[in-house]
Amino acid sequence: MLIQHLPMLSTKRIVLASASPRRAYILKSVGLQAEVISSTFDENLDKTMFVNPGDYAAETATHKAIEVSRRAIQAEDGSRADLIIGADTVVELDGKILEKPSDEEEAFRMLSTLRGRQHKVFTGVSLVFPFAAEPKIGQLPLVHSFWEETKVEFASFDDAVIRAYVATGEPMDKAGAYGIQGIGGTLVKSITGCFFNVMGFPIHRFSVELDNLVRLGALSH
Amino acid sequence: MLIQHLPMLSTKRIVLASASPRRAYILKSVGLQAEVISSTFDENLDKTMFVNPGDYAAETATHKAIEVSRRAIQAEDGSRADLIIGADTVVELDGKILEKPSDEEEAFRMLSTLRGRQHKVFTGVSLVFPFAAEPKIGQLPLVHSFWEETKVEFASFDDAVIRAYVATGEPMDKAGAYGIQGIGGTLVKSITGCFFNVMGFPIHRFSVELDNLVRLGALSH
Numbered sequence: 001m002l003i004q005h006l007p008m009l010s011t012k013r014i015v016l017a018s019a020s021p022r023r024a025y026i027l028k029s030v031g032l033q034a035e036v037i038s039s040t041f042d043e044n045l046d047k048t049m050f051v052n053p054g055d056y057a058a059e060t061a062t063h064k065a066i067e068v069s070r071r072a073i074q075a076e077d078g079s080r081a082d083l084i085i086g087a088d089t090v091v092e093l094d095g096k097i098l099e100k101p102s103d104e105e106e107a108f109r110m111l112s113t114l115r116g117r118q119h120k121v122f123t124g125v126s127l128v129f130p131f132a133a134e135p136k137i138g139q140l141p142l143v144h145s146f147w148e149e150t151k152v153e154f155a156s157f158d159d160a161v162i163r164a165y166v167a168t169g170e171p172m173d174k175a176g177a178y179g180i181q182g183i184g185g186t187l188v189k190s191i192t193g194c195f196f197n198v199m200g201f202p203i204h205r206f207s208v209e210l211d212n213l214v215r216l217g218a219l220s221h
Numbered sequence: 222m223l224i225q226h227l228p229m230l231s232t233k234r235i236v237l238a239s240a241s242p243r244r245a246y247i248l249k250s251v252g253l254q255a256e257v258i259s260s261t262f263d264e265n266l267d268k269t270m271f272v273n274p275g276d277y278a279a280e281t282a283t284h285k286a287i288e289v290s291r292r293a294i295q296a297e298d299g300s301r302a303d304l305i306i307g308a309d310t311v312v313e314l315d316g317k318i319l320e321k322p323s324d325e326e327e328a329f330r331m332l333s334t335l336r337g338r339q340h341k342v343f344t345g346v347s348l349v350f351p352f353a354a355e356p357k358i359g360q361l362p363l364v365h366s367f368w369e370e371t372k373v374e375f376a377s378f379d380d381a382v383i384r385a386y387v388a389t390g391e392p393m394d395k396a397g398a399y400g401i402q403g404i405g406g407t408l409v410k411s412i413t414g415c416f417f418n419v420m421g422f423p424i425h426r427f428s429v430e431l432d433n434l435v436r437l438g439a440l441s442h
Contacts, residue, residue: 001407001408030403031404169358181372185417185424186222186427207407214278
């Protein structure tokens, strides 16, 4: 598990290719110090190309991480990035992918369709090791991506609750127009799966995958 | 829901009868300002008296809140406490209740029995309204308690992981010897139910129950 690698990881330069303060918070809460470099990737992949929302999120995460790794592979002080972490979170309801709402009206509409029912949250994660070779082709970099799904059941509530919630501003920068770790947490009846996946980063799965990759030598350069 | 009552609640004096920084954090994250007054209640109720761990936790929560309300009903500046919130969290596995470990050895033992399986977390909450009358008997105070259950599935891991985790010190002040919001989150594969209930305070259920009580007039004195 991740916990046994923390001393080694503290000597590595880890870059989080995401502007989400929630992802940085989750990494920090388990003892991982990551430098944040936001990706400029447009997040405009053709959704119809993907069998499920998890694959779409993982592919977006890979594009984010690869874009950042091209810029961030070497820091100003000459230190090299050892691991770049990309992530992307989407909400799925009735076969439709919900991302961040573009305005308050769209946030209201998203929350109206989510209330009183269950939806799914997918977070895709991509780990890029710029100095480790991809085993299949023997070339740099090693890219490993995966995704995790969590079911979220919303309570029933009336329009006044949605209006009060939208007025807090919390929904605006979040997939599906809610934040489970804030006031939005009062609207969520139950989840099945990883909570941190809903918040934006599946820390248990990441811990298992990173453990495997470290054992395979992805960081021993 | 709670969100509609936040402006009114911000004018009330709310006391959290718990020393847990996690409970204060959850209340704050949804916009509730609570004053913390730790309870001196011994938490030594006879567990065999209760049909299930939820009832035990709710009763302990009530004792905490009542004990604090006796001391805190009037602040030094003369303001009255409008609501005192008690809470207690326990873990149940194989019909046995796990509370906080008394030392590192007990923490190790608890984590050994939890790994690779599912257990249940119960948080009992008690709301004491010192100036509202209990409807059934017409006398002060109104006391309303409830509990919530969440299933937690731990990953499988070896003794070295447990030793590394115990060495962080995180398990020591937590029921079941882990904190889901910290490094312990990497050990949790999945949950079913309310995440905040595992962290120590079921914020959705609290939101629903407080909404009902406010509508019934518990805070309109």
